[in-house]
Amino acid sequence: MTKHAETRLCVHLNPQWFSWSWHCACVGWRPIPLPRAAGRSRAQGSKILEGQECKPHSQPWQAGLFQGQRLICGGVLVGTNWVLTAAHCKKMKYTVRLGDHSLQSRNEGEQEMYVARSIQHPCYNNSNPEDHSHDLMLIRLRKQADLGPTVKPIDLAYHCTHQGQKCTISGWGTVTSPQENFPDTLNCANVEIFSQKKCEEAYPGKINDGMVCAGNSNGADTCQGDSGGPLVCGGVLQGITSWGSDPCGRPERPGVYTNLCRYHDWMKKTMGNRD
Missing domain, CATH: 2.40.10.10 (Trypsin-like serine proteases)
Structure with a gap:
């Protein structure tokens, strides 16, 4: 069955687990609305905003x-x-x-x-x-x-992160936004986890439990080209760069990461x- 001919419905099973189990089933030709997230994905070129060059091979x-x-x-x-x-x-x-x-x-x-x-x-x-x-x-x-x-x-996170936890992001994405300027070397920045409430306030109606937000008061952020890169918290991989505001680096609109514990x-x- 081709992708355009199917809709996948995801159901969260076993809510008492730290890690969700997802069941997906093709339900024919009728679309079922899923949570939508306005914002720009970060695959089209990318650097860390408000970061600095990582110590070589520290990641x-x-x-x-x-x-x-x-x-x-x-x-x-x-x-x-x-x-x-x-x-x-x-x-x-x-x-x-x-x-x-x-x-x-x-x-x-x-x-x-x-x-x-x-x-x-x-x-x-x-x-x-x-x-x-x-x-x-x-x-x-x-x-x-x-x-x-x-x-x-790196080890995958099993337990979910918490508000205020300190984390590191890294990538070769653009270091300026909206104008794009790509670095030669890997860049890193320190961020902290936002509460789910603050995340939802930043992106009303766009956030679900499969997402987690991170940033800081200086506007440290991933940006275009950083997609898929790591969000490392406490030495484990807690998230990967997914999407965020456009332009990037707005303190009140943090980066959004796939919440890997789920x-x-x-x-x-x-x-x-x-x-």
């Missing part, structure tokens, strides 16, 4: 998705042959680079990997670019990465079934 799980030499999205190494990114980053053909810091020069330990399969979350709505729900995708690499000081996977079971099952 060894950082990945980049490329078409030729063009960066299309960030990503995160979550297993020896698995990278996690945003579902809206999916392209017909692309490669994954690991161990990068500078995009213009060859980095020691840098690895370019070919993609065996791109697996979007089954409830992601490809037909509606304004619907950012379930915005995550697992990439299976054709071969295992060579792990070392510059290339290491998808732990799906990610583990998907990777476990294909290792």
